[in-house]
Amino acid sequence: NAGVTQTPKFQVLKTGQSMTLQCAQDMNHNSMYWYRQDPGMGLRLIYYSASEGTTDKGEVPNGYNVSRLNKREFSLRLESAAPSQTSVYFCASSPGDRYEQYFGPGTRLTVT
Amino acid sequence: GENVEQHPSTLSVQEGDSAVIKCTYSDSASNYFPWYKQELGKRPQLIIDIRSNVGEKKDQRIAVTLNKTAKHFSLHITETQPEDSAVYFCAASRYNQGGKLIFGQGTELSVKP
Numbered sequence: 001n002a003g004v005t006q007t008p009k010f011q012v013l014k015t016g017q018s019m020t021l022q023c024a025q026d027m028n029h030n031s032m033y034w035y036r037q038d039p040g041m042g043l044r045l046i047y048y049s050a051s052e053g054t055t056d057k058g059e060v061p062n063g064y065n066v067s068r069l070n071k072r073e074f075s076l077r078l079e080s081a082a083p084s085q086t087s088v089y090f091c092a093s094s095p096g097d098r099y100e101q102y103f104g105p106g107t108r109l110t111v112t
Numbered sequence: 113g114e115n116v117e118q119h120p121s122t123l124s125v126q127e128g129d130s131a132v133i134k135c136t137y138s139d140s141a142s143n144y145f146p147w148y149k150q151e152l153g154k155r156p157q158l159i160i161d162i163r164s165n166v167g168e169k170k171d172q173r174i175a176v177t178l179n180k181t182a183k184h185f186s187l188h189i190t191e192t193q194p195e196d197s198a199v200y201f202c203a204a205s206r207y208n209q210g211g212k213l214i215f216g217q218g219t220e221l222s223v224k225p
Contacts, residue, residue, distance in 0.1 A: 098211065101146075
């Protein structure tokens with residue numbers, strides 16, 4: 001089992017460019033999550049999908065969109081990247097409410 | 113919405129000493145409290161969790177205590193070892209919110225040999 005995988009590992013964008021971060025899990029988990037991690041601010045939830053076919057906003061959704069493509073895949077899109085979106089992005093999955101979340105290896109994104 | 117405060121932000125201990133990290137939360141309906149460990153350059157990984165019907169939980173050298181009245185919970189690490197050096201995050205969530213976790217800001221623990 002690969003667990004949770006994310007692509008790409010690193011990305012540099014110019015302000016205004018768009019991109020999609022991909023996440024996939026092979027654990028048959030119902031729920032998936034996108035977080036961003038900035039120094040001194042912990043992990044902040046961007047969007048989550050409690051089950052296939054549903055998505056909800058987290059703490060910091062502005063500037064992002066998500067798609068739960070199927071049970072395995074949950075993508076995060078930046079339509080017009082801004083320097084404030086420079087961060088490390090983690091995808092996670094979980095069997096459901098109040099269970100362990102398994103994190104992917106992260107994507108380090110720099111917006112210049 | 114839920115807010116989780118974590119203290120201290122940095123903690124340095126000698127090998128063999130105990131370490132305690134504290135978190136407070138604002139939403140009295142929160143009922144699941146996990147702790148994650150993140151080593152440098154790695155992904156966060158769950159080390160222990162507690163649900164609101166339990167006051168304390170232990171797993172070898174790690175324990176978590178929960179005080180629902182005061183809305184705070186703590187991580188206790190005994191007999192610390194250099195490999196315990198990492199950033200530790202507490203988090204809180206409510207039932208029936210899709211597992212939505214709100215994290216504390218993190219504590220960087222350094223264990224000196």
